[in-house]
Amino acid sequence: MLKKVWVMARTEIRMVFKSRQVKSIPVMVVLFSVMFSVFMAWLISVIPAPPDPFFYRVMMASTMGLVVVMMPVILPVMIAADSIVGEKERRTLVPLLATPLTDSELLLGKALTAIVPGLVVAYANFILAIGIMNGMLLFMAPFLLWVWPTLLDVVQALIMPPLFSALAVGFTVIISGRVSTVYEAYQISTFIVLPAMLVPYIGLLQGSGFDWLILSLVAVILGIADYAVFRLSLNLFSRDRLISRL
Amino acid sequence: MITRIEIHDLTKQFGDITAVNNVSLDVRKGEVFGFLGPNAAGKSTTVKIAATLLTPNKGTVFINGYDVLEDPEEVRITIGLLPEDGADTHYDRLTNYENLQYFGGLYNVPIEELQNRIEELLEFLELTDRRDESPRTFSTGLKQKLSLARALVHNPPVVFLDEPTSILDPIMSKKVREFIDKMGESQKQTFFMCTHLLSEAEHVCDRVAFISNGRLMEVGRPSDLRNKFWTERTFELQLVNNNPAKGKAIVEATGLAKTVKMEGGRVVFVVEEADRNNPSIVYVLIEAGLRIVELRERVPSLEDVYLKVIGG
Ligand SMILES: Nc1ncnc2c1ncn2[C@@H]1O[C@H](COP(=O)(O)OP(=O)(O)O)[C@@H](O)[C@H]1O
Numbered sequence: 001m002l003k004k005v006w007v008m009a010r011t012e013i014r015m016v017f018k019s020r021q022v023k024s025i026p027v028m029v030v031l032f033s034v035m036f037s038v039f040m041a042w043l044i045s046v047i048p049a050p051p052d053p054f055f056y057r058v059m060m061a062s063t064m065g066l067v068v069v070m071m072p073v074i075l076p077v078m079i080a081a082d083s084i085v086g087e088k089e090r091r092t093l094v095p096l097l098a099t100p101l102t103d104s105e106l107l108l109g110k111a112l113t114a115i116v117p118g119l120v121v122a123y124a125n126f127i128l129a130i131g132i133m134n135g136m137l138l139f140m141a142p143f144l145l146w147v148w149p150t151l152l153d154v155v156q157a158l159i160m161p162p163l164f165s166a167l168a169v170g171f172t173v174i175i176s177g178r179v180s181t182v183y184e185a186y187q188i189s190t191f192i193v194l195p196a197m198l199v200p201y202i203g204l205l206q207g208s209g210f211d212w213l214i215l216s217l218v219a220v221i222l223g224i225a226d227y228a229v230f231r232l233s234l235n236l237f238s239r240d241r242l243i244s245r246l
Numbered sequence: 247m248i249t250r251i252e253i254h255d256l257t258k259q260f261g262d263i264t265a266v267n268n269v270s271l272d273v274r275k276g277e278v279f280g281f282l283g284p285n286a287a288g289k290s291t292t293v294k295i296a297a298t299l300l301t302p303n304k305g306t307v308f309i310n311g312y313d314v315l316e317d318p319e320e321v322r323i324t325i326g327l328l329p330e331d332g333a334d335t336h337y338d339r340l341t342n343y344e345n346l347q348y349f350g351g352l353y354n355v356p357i358e359e360l361q362n363r364i365e366e367l368l369e370f371l372e373l374t375d376r377r378d379e380s381p382r383t384f385s386t387g388l389k390q391k392l393s394l395a396r397a398l399v400h401n402p403p404v405v406f407l408d409e410p411t412s413i414l415d416p417i418m419s420k421k422v423r424e425f426i427d428k429m430g431e432s433q434k435q436t437f438f439m440c441t442h443l444l445s446e447a448e449h450v451c452d453r454v455a456f457i458s459n460g461r462l463m464e465v466g467r468p469s470d471l472r473n474k475f476w477t478e479r480t481f482e483l484q485l486v487n488n489n490p491a492k493g494k495a496i497v498e499a500t501g502l503a504k505t506v507k508m509e510g511g512r513v514v515f516v517v518e519e520a521d522r523n524n525p526s527i528v529y530v531l532i533e534a535g536l537r538i539v540e541l542r543e544r545v546p547s548l549e550d551v552y553l554k555v556i557g558g
Pocket residue numbers: 243244245246260263264265283284285286287288289290291292
């Protein structure tokens with residue numbers, strides 16, 4: 001079962017990265033994390049008093065956390081919006097639905113296609129920022145070296161993006177299977193799903209950034225929500241409905 | 247006899263339209279079956295139900311013994327599909343080779359076998375040179391070839407082709423025909439082919455069904471259908487020195503032909519029980535001193551049968 005999902009996600013991700021918009025995203029992210037680190041370093045160098053390490057870590061954790069996680073929500077939602085209605089518009093859906101893929105394999109494949117590129121970008125971005133930031137601190141403010149990230153910051157940056165983007169992607173794939181144009185799917189996901197996701201997300205992120213217990217709780221809740229949305233998308237999935245409306 | 251496709255009291259409605267109306271039909275192992283009918287007859291809808299893409303309102307289809315409603319996954323493993331308007335159903339962001347590789351992968355074809363199979367199909371369809379191009383650059387005919395390759399990439403026992411040769415050039419459709427013939431014979435693959443091209447169906451299909459307005463009108467071998475609808479047979483007679491008037495008079499005088507007329511220098515006559523009457527007619531002609539160049543039957547084409555069943 002997982003083999004077919006992997007064949008599907010791998011092929012689709014390859015296709016996703018052939019689109020120009022998506023291609024430019026990693027470049028933008030790298031640029032952003034370089035610029036951000038340079039800006040932080042500049043800030044540290046200009047303030048007269050040596051910065052408070054605690055304050056420095058909070059600032060880094062919350063700002064970086066946001067950047068790290070925005071990507072895994074925005075990029076996946078854009079890919080997921082296209083996932084079903086896009087194939088319908090490009091007329092590739094019928095042959096795909098006629099392959100042995102089961103409903104859950106198909107939905108899982110679509111979800112992975114949307115989640116994986118965002119995760120790669122997010123993790124790369126996180127690692128890059130850690131390297132650049134601490135590299136600069138080595139010369140500028142050695143006492144701040146490795147204040148950020150803490151272990152908690154690292155664990156949070158690893159587990160929050162997949163858990164959260166799975167939720168956003170789950171909703172968006174459902175929408176993509178029920179609208180009739182890609183345009184509509186983009187509209188709904190940009191103006192409804194993304195804002196609805198980002199607000200609780202920022203809250204959860206800030207809340208979970210300081211405490212292992214809160215982080216674990218948030219992770220468990222998100223995990224359950226992910227599973228529930230997946231079940232929902234499975235229940236709503238119908239080949240007949242998708243084909244009848246072609 | 248093994249039934250590969252069993253369509254059972256199948257009915258499908260779209261709102262007020264009954265696209266398929268109580269159709270029952272069996273297709274056997276190794277058969278090339280033609281599903282013929284005008285536009286909007288319900289051909290594609292039937293295929294989509296058989297491919298588990300649409301759910302019927304009534305009845306069901308069994309593929310290789312698997313019920314499309316109970317075991318849709320098993321059905322999808324068993325079939326290959328060239329869908330309606332199949333030319334435009336490829337991934338433009340993949341090469342032709344990758345398109346085939348993707349689908350083969352979804353059927354879990356072992357990698358080495360898959361590579362050989364794709365090479366073989368590309369070679370046969372004369373696409374080898376263009377394997378690394380995107381189907382976007384292809385003409386409709388070439389895209390249709392790729393669709394055919396995709397339907398066959400996992401070597402399925404049952405293949406559905408929805409209007410497969412409609413846009414292939416004549417040379418290619420001849421090749422496809424040969425290929426289907428070969429597959430049908432050597433691999434005992436079953437082909438279910440929707441088409442409105444009757445001359446092609448006549449050449450390639452072992453049996454055909456006529457469908458119109460969702461209803462099954464006739465099923466049978468093309469020759470059997472012909473005999474069913476033509477109890478009388480029409481013959482053309484050509485005489486030395488082109489003397490059709492005299493020939494016509496003599497054939498008329500025998501009283502054995504139902505009608506006799508002249509057409510383009512030939513005598514055309516219709517008889518019942520030709521096996522008994524034709525020898526007598528020929529005997530009388532020769533006795534009268536006429537010399538026969540040719541006597542041949544005007545065989546009604548499948549198209550004539552079709553027009554009688556559906557148009558008439
Ligand atoms: N998704 C659909 N929604 C509504 N009507 C449909 C749909 N698909 C097919 N039909 C109707 O069902 C009838 C049969 O269509 P179809 O099976 O495509 O015929 P064919 O393939 O023989 O041309 C037509 O009248 C067509 O308009």
